[in-house]
Amino acid sequence: MTTGMAADQTGPSTSTGGQDTPKINLNQASKEELCQINGIGDKKADMIIQYRQQHGPFKSIDELKNVDGFGDKTVAKLKDQVAV
Secondary structure, eight states, X not given: OOOOHHHHTTSOSSOSSOOOOOOEETTTOOHHHXXXXXXXXXHHHHHHHHHHXXXXXXXXXXXXXXXXXXXXXXXXXXXXXXXX
């Protein structure tokens, strides 16, 4: 009689997604968390926080285009890393 447990451990070892990094929420992230996003440094993190304080929470990622220094290309690069 076998337990069958060993068979459960031999499932697929690689995921098709490849990137399991959690997305950073633009509406809740601290400055330090925003700086962890590839392409956002100290200054842009401050600008995101300032925009959030003046206009309320982001309703979509595309709303980043309203923040100084964020254009179409920059927002397109950030879409996989951020959430609202």
